[in-house]
Amino acid sequence: MIGAITQSELKRLFRSPLAWTLLAVVLFLLAFLFLAFVDNFIHQIQPSNTAAEKPQGATVSIVTPVFTWAGIIMLAVLPLLTMRLVSEERQKQTWSLLAASPAKPWQIILGKYLSILFFITLACILISxxxxxxxxxxxxxxxxxxxxxxxxxxxxxxxxxAGLYFSTLTSEPGTAALATFGLLLFLYVLQLSATMPGATSLLFYYLSPSSHYTPFLAAKFSSLHIIYFLLFIITFLWLSIRRIKNEIIFSQNNKFISWGKLAVGLCTIAAVAWLSAHYPLQTDISRQKKNSLPAEAVAVLKKLEGPVSITAVVDNKPEIHRRVRDALEPFMQSKKNITLEFVDIKLQRLQNKDSLDQRGQLVLEYNNKSETLHNLEQNQLISSFYRLAQGKQQWIVFLEGHGESNLLDTGSQGASKLASILKKQGYKTYSHNLVRSPTIPDNADMLVIAGAQKNFLPAEIKIITDYLQQGGALLWLHDDENLHSLEPLLEILPVEFLPGTIVNADPAIQKLIGSEHPAVFPVINYNNHPLAKDMDGQTVLAFARAVESTGQPPWQVKSFLQTLEASWNETGSLQGHVKHDADNEQGGPLSVGLSMQRPIGEQQQRIIVIGDKDFMTNELIGYGRNSELATRLFNWLGQNKIQFQISQQPIPDAKLEINPAKLNIIAVVFLLLLPLIFLFVGLWQWRLYRYRT
Incomplete structure (x- = not known):
């Protein structure tokens, strides 16, 4: 019986011009938006992905907004379809025939409901x-x-x-459509009301369908949201069946019994909703698990054996509480003994806590240690957990006074972005002038010489060499032909710099990295070095020098940055066309970075020498994997027991390579051909309808 009613409704639906016209309009509008998002990605987002620290993929930039708008447009269309399900039959006086048929009320309602589900499914397929x-x-x-x-x-x-239920309440299709529109408006207002203080806003947030639809767009599969929609469907179908049943079957039951059944049903639905909200099951079905914690972060949490308490000192607003919970949810899923407590920031200020940040703060406490945060960025949270697990913050001392990259300089050649990255990674940085203070601080875990441009004094050289002889860790970045009095370091370290500047004049490579200068080149070969384990993608270097190992024991030397075969060390001018002189210049692959280790007592001394300083400057650190390489260098030098770095996974859909001809075909099909076909069928059905009447 249900199948017969569904089939009858489908014939009635698709023999009218309304369904075909609505399909044409919906498809045209979404195709127009889809092509606009594609154009924006190709011409705006994709070019900026080359230098972006977090590239945006085509899925997020195109698919997500298309389905966001699909939800909005389809919600405006649905009332025009559901209004006719029952009310139109009443208006045309055919309802009495259906009510007198052997079909039971639940069969009538399900049959009509399934017919619209078929239309919905067809629309979803076309949109996808x-x-x-x-x-x-x-x-x-x-x-x-x-x-x-x-x-x-x-x-x-x-x-x-919901639209079907309102259609059962009236004999006027227009009234049913307006009632359904009113419900949609009410649910939208509920979502806006969820931002207001008070416990009722939590209920408003739960009742709003859009708050449950948005997580699906991010590939967050949760039993909470699925059960919400199922309860929504069951509730209104049950109310529709109850309405039809009371109309068709004149029951002699006591009204109190009828209302009692209604109360029991609603209480059961409320109980299921409460259980689903408090005990949700969820999973991340995105390809790269981008809604889940990275493996490195999970490893950090495992190091925290005891409980962690988090106190959120924020405004007492449910919307803020939800944002805090959403940010901490992946951590609390991975580590079950994390507790979260909210404290009203206004009460804290009344207690004369003047130092409290106006924006609020998170206080993470573990094993009598604490970390304070003022934002909810995942990397910041992971860094805080990392510092709690590590117990001791490491100090990186940057030498200054010789033209090195400055940690406070926000210009293109400065290192302020590097300083910010290191801070997020849990390091303390310090700029040190050996003339002003002629000693390297005792708490220095590693020393950095970042591209000296002026000569060092003999006394400064003595301090640096003594530091190395005592087993200190060093990162030496140098790309100048002049060593600026640092030659004594080469007597200790098994390394030498080749003359000239590394170039790669391959036009394809230059186009790939977006630079026409041959001295700007990519590195994709990390020689399976432990510091670059599982790291893929390119790093971009500029005006670098090649370095080679002299192989003096007891040093263990390994190259970890190697150029492509088409490169060489150009010893001539870089102006105009550069050409490889095979007799006097060494061809690629060339080493740009060397790591070296030697035993000093029970410890292993670690040194890194790189023939380039530019990859860590503000100008280039955002390119490719440069920032990731920088953090890996310091992690390896610091010999951290917890090797913490969030390896940036490559974004497979960061590039959309589609030729204009294919894009034109897609535009013609979705923007013109399919809408015109549906519109033509709709007009044809309208003509047949006029002929039949």
Whole structure:
């Protein structure tokens, strides 16, 4: 019986021009938005991905906004379809025939509901074809696409059930449509009201469908959101069946019994909702698990054997509380003995806590140690957990006074971005002038000489060499032909600098990195070095010198930055066309970075020498894997027991390579061909309808 009713409703639906016209309009609008997002990605986002620290993929930039708008547009369309399900039959006086049929009320309601579900499913399939068409030019995140389609389907299915219920309440389709629109507006207002203080805002947030739809767009699969939509559907279908049953079957039961059943049903639904909200099961189905903690962060949390307490001193607003919980949720999922407590920032200020940041703060406490944060960035949180696990902060001393890159300089050749990255990684940095204070601080865990441009004094050289002889860790960045009096370091370290500047004149390589200068080149070979374990992608260096090992024992030397074969050390002018002189210049691959170790007592002394300083400057540190390489260098030098670095996973869909011809075909199909076909069928059905009447 349900199948017969569904089939009858489908014939009625698709024999009217309304369904076809709505499909044409929806597809045209979404295709227009889809092509606009594609154009924006190709011309705006994709070029900036080369230098971006966090590149944006095509899935996030195109698929997510398309499905966001799909939810909005389809919610405006649905009331026009659901309004006719029952009220139109009443208006045309065919409802009495259906009510007198052997079909039971629940069969009538399910049959009509399934017919609109078919339309919804067809619309979701057509919408999903748009991002699928990009597979020829990039790798769309299949998990996120599936989650978005499934979330859209649940959203539309739930609002269809509500529209069906309102259609059972009246004999005027227009009234049913307005009532459904009113419900949508009410639910939207509920979401806005969820930002207000008070316990009721938590209920408003839960009742709003959009708050449960948004996580699906990010590939967050949670039983909380799935159960919400299922309860929404069940509630309105149950109310529809109850309404039809009371109309068709004149029950003699006591009204109190009827209302009692209603109360029991609503209480059962509320209980299931409460359980799903307090005991959710969730998973991340995105391709790279981007909603989950990185493996490195999980390893840090495992080092914290005892409980961790977090106190959030913030405004007593549910919206802020939700943001804090959402930020800490991955950590609390990975480490079960993390407790979270909220303290009203206004009460704290009343207690004369003048030092409290106006924005609020998070206080992480573990084993009598604490960390204070003023934002919810995941990297900052991981760094705080890392510092708690490590117990001791490491100090990095940067020498200054010889033209080295300055930690406070925000210009292109400064190192302020490096200082910020190191701070987030849990390091303390300090700029030190050996003339002003002729000794290296005792708490220095490593020393950095970042591109000296002026000569060192003999006394300064003596301090540095003594530091090395005592087993100190050193990062030496140097790309100048002049060593500026640092030659004594080469007597201790098994390294020498080759003459000239490394170049790579391959036009394809220059186009890849977005620079026409041959002295700017990529490095993709890290020689399986432990400090670059599992690191892929390119680092970008500029005006660098090649370095070679002299192989003097007891040093263990290994190259970890090697150029491509098409490179060489150019000893002539870099102006105009450069050409390799095979007789006097060494061809690639060339070493740009060397690591060296030797035993000093029970410790291993670690040194890194790199023939380039520019990759750590503000100008280039955001390119490729430069920032990741920088943190890995210091982690290796510091010999951290917890090797903490968040390896940036490559974004497979960071590039969309699709030729204009294919893009034109996609535009014609989705923007013109399919909408015109649906519109033509709709006009044809309208003509047949006029002929039949």
């Amino acid at each position: 074809l748009m991002p699928l068409s990009l597979y020829s030019g990039t790798v769309i995140d299949g998990g996120q696409l599936f989650s978005s389609v499934f979330g859209l389907w649940l959203l539309l299915a739930s609002l269809t059930a």
